[in-house]
Amino acid sequence: MIDLAGTGEKTVRVYRALRAAIVDGRLPPGHRLPATRALAVDLRVARNSVAAAYERLVAEGYLEARVGAGTFVAPVRSRPVPRPAPADPLRPRAGWTFTPLPVSADAEPPPYDFRTGIPDAQLFPFDTWRRLLVAEVRLRANSPGTYAEPSGHPALRAAIARYLGVSRSIRAGAGDVVVTNGTQHALDLIARVLLRPGDVVAVEEPGYPPARRLFASAGARVVGVPVDVEGLRVDALPGTARLVYTTPSHQFPLGRPMSLARRHALLDWAGRRPAAIVEDDYDSEFRYSARPLEPLYGLDTAGRVLYAGTFSKSMLPTVRTGFVLSPPALRPALVAARQLGDGYGQVVVQAALARFIDDGRLARHVRRAGRAYAGRHARIVARLAAEDALEVLPSAAGLHLTALLRDGDPARAARVCAASAASGVAVDDLSIYQDSARQAGFVFGFGAVDPDRIDAGLTIFADLLRADRSRTC
Secondary structure (H helix, E strand, O other), X not given: OOOOOOOOOHHHHHHHHHHHHHHOOOOOOOOEEOOHHHHHHHHOOOHHHHHHHHHHHHXXXXXXXXXXXXXXXXXXXXXXXXXXXXXXXXXXXXXXXXXXXXXXXXXXXXXXXXXXXXXXXXXXXHHHHHHHHHHHHHHOOOOOOOOOOOOXXXXXXXXXXXXXXXXXXXXXXHHHEEEEOOHHHHHHHHHHXXXXXXXXXXXXXXXXXHHHHHHHHOOOEEEEEEEEOOEEOHHHOOOOEEEEEEOOOOOOOOOXXXXXXXXXXXXXXXXXXXXXXXXXXXXXXXXXXXXOOOOHHHHOOOOOEEEEEEOOOOOOHHHOOEEEEOOHHHHHXXXXXXXXXXXXXXXXXXXXXXXXXXXXXXXXXXXXXXXXXXXXXXXXXXXXXXXXXXXXXXXXEXXXXXXXXXXXXXXXXXHHHHHHHHOOEEOEEHHHHOOOOOXXXXXXXXXXXXXXXXXXXXXXHHHHHHHHHHHHO
């Protein structure tokens, strides 16, 4: 009569099985239950599990214990009445329309994986990283369990400042750095500190959808601003914008860098009004041509730029660590927002990352991975450039590139992407990065793809592209 099928702790399974038998009448009122020892032997569980289940059922009114007589099913009138399902359950606040986006962490990767934003885990020095983590755990084995600094581990903040000085020519000290759980977390802190409901936020169009969603979730009115060959069009910025989000080093997803003239124009624009600029420098460590232009943060003399970076591309997404540099007046507020949100982050990971940077291991990994990515980048550019239907946009950095359809037909791009996916070739449709389909094309990531499968995957894609053109001609 008692079935312990299912998962979970044995005490809970015994409790649920007995309660179900009482509720559906298999154990009627007044029925005497076996002694705990006898039922434990019958169910092949520990006696303590049965005793604990009995005690819980007695407390809830399903059973009653009679001294010297045993345990009995309580009369019907003494059982608690189950709460009816609410007619109108709790719902998100008015205006909340966001649902989780699909993730691919547990999904089998496609055979030809040209998805964006995924670095090659095969290039990462896992053995070195594991040793650093283990060493930090051992160092803290006998330390007091105190709370850490919300701005981040001091050694990591200093290491990030030094690294940025070498890699990006940014003059910063440890006190300028606030460590975050990646760029998205940095954007969340910025939104908490700077934005009020109804504030206008200008974002690039096409651009990075998670940033758009985050600012909108904070109650901001998000306005897309077109991007041309020089980057974000400053002349199209809304005059009421409180914040401008941009990716000037490697525009996402088109790939072009913002020109120096456009950078100065954007800074001049912000300097004439109470507006902030968020500079997302998400993957510029990997460069395939000349040294990058100086970041907006380094050019800023008016205290308008917040510089956000991440180690998700240069290392791995699972490291889940990023940072933000901001004007001095904002730093206490950002640190407070970090403390209010999640306290202080993962101290062991942050300390290990500081060692990884200061020992020169991050720089060596970036150089090694960069050489591998440069080869993939060149192969993809050469293959796509041979297709008359495509215009490959210049891209000198990062882990993706974009090819526009010369006929500008978004419906064709959608068909080719769907056909490619059905053939095992994962390519992004440019339309997913735009609120309105102003440009039609494809975005190819090359961090996750097996180098030995690049040519075969691009051949399948090119065949499908030509086949679609033949059908529509």
